[in-house]
Amino acid sequence: MDDREPELNLDAIDDVIHGRLRLGIMAYLSAVNPASFPELLEKTATSNGNLSTHLTKLESAGYVRQEKGYKGKRPQTLVHLTEAGRQAWIAYLDAMKKLLG
Numbered sequence: 001m002d003d004r005e006p007e008l009n010l011d012a013i014d015d016v017i018h019g020r021l022r023l024g025i026m027a028y029l030s031a032v033n034p035a036s037f038p039e040l041l042e043k044t045a046t047s048n049g050n051l052s053t054h055l056t057k058l059e060s061a062g063y064v065r066q067e068k069g070y071k072g073k074r075p076q077t078l079v080h081l082t083e084a085g086r087q088a089w090i091a092y093l094d095a096m097k098k099l100l101g
Helices: 020-031 037-044 048-060 083-100
Strands: 064-071 074-081
Touching: 020 037, 020 048, 020 074, 020 083, 037 048, 037 074, 048 064, 074 083
Parallel strands: none
Antiparallel strands: 064 074
8 A cells, every 4th residue: 555645736737727617628628629619608508708718718828729710601610629738638637636646
């Protein structure tokens, strides 16, 4: 049995990802990439404005990229997890595993 205590490095936890809604966005995009804005709205059960604000924060960090275009005559926004976002997601999960022991 290992009696060592888990490493407690809170600085390793990415605050950009750690917010509840941003965590949900990143988790979903890690499995489904890209996702449409309405799809993310449904999966996160939040409002347009709230989702938009959190996507902007993730985009500013370089973790997601929003692609605006049209599907037929209707506007469509696709949200892509970037390579930097995927690396940050993996680092976040690793930090959480270490924290939890």
